[in-house]
Amino acid sequence: MIVRRYQQPIVNYVGRMVRERELALDISQDVFLKAYAGLASYRPQFKFSTWLFKVASNYMIDYWRKKKIATVSLDRAPDYGEEERPIQVAAGGPSVARQYELAELRGRLEAAIGTLPVALRELFVWRHVNGLSYEEMAEIKGIPVGTVKNRVFQAKEMLKTKLEERP
């Protein structure tokens, strides 16, 4: 069954977006129901997982809209604000490797992902949690591959900045 096959990636994606497991499970169910209702729009020449993530992404856009949480347009560079500007590499700066063990880093990373702007968080989760390729992400969002790469890089720089802050 399609649900069994894709439930884990969809829940992983939605869970990292809303950061609440029960809510993520409810939304994931809705995503599968929406996919079922829209199966006629699926074209077999594309990967089913790509199409399913597109359905999930559209659902999340509606969700944020209802929650009145602003999403960052992917057509322009996000406004980071003064404190969230991507860092530049500087000699002698605090090293993540020195400060955290990997396990602890993952714990802090989970929290830091939640601080990312929604549009960047989505791309970061797709790339590193769901393992989607840049090309797949570009297809889902309907934007150039280069833009996707740039946004993922920006998300990583923002996370790095967040992780370098004192706990």
Next chain:
Amino acid sequence: MRCLAPDRIYAYLDGDLSEPERLAVQAHLAECGACRTAVAERRLLAEAADGLAPIAVPDDFAASVAARLPWAKALEAARKPILLRPAAWAAAFVVLALAGAGGMLLTGASLPELVRAASRFLWGNIEGLASFLAKSAAYAAVGARVLGRLMGQIFEGFRVLTSLIGPEIQLAALAAALILAGAGFALWRRRAPHGERP
């Protein structure tokens, strides 16, 4: 070479650089400690992100989704007895109301007269149905008695026949009957179209 910008580092880590570019970056890293740290930090971040734990999905997740599918709801509704369905009651009420209004308009009769006529019609049909069922039951009882006697005669015939012939002949007859039945079944299967039951 100048120090590496973050996008250059990510391109290097993602393997997106051409061979000359990659060699140039490696040469720079060999002599720049700050860039080595910058690369190591981003590599560690990517490694940590790639290993984030999956969110636990309950075993009944797929079943919960299936239960919410439209056809599952329709199936559930279809399983419910008709008397427990509010829609059926509503439909019956609407039909009765329309029939009553139509009857009053067409015949000019009052509502009590219509109710009386409808109940006469209804009871007449129930009476006819009851009479039909009673007769059917009587015929069925007669048929069962006849069938029972016929079966008794057949069994009696078999009993007489088996007392007249020896057990070897009985065994041979049974084997022959089984072989004939098997051959008949095989022939029936061969004639049946592939994948279909005749």
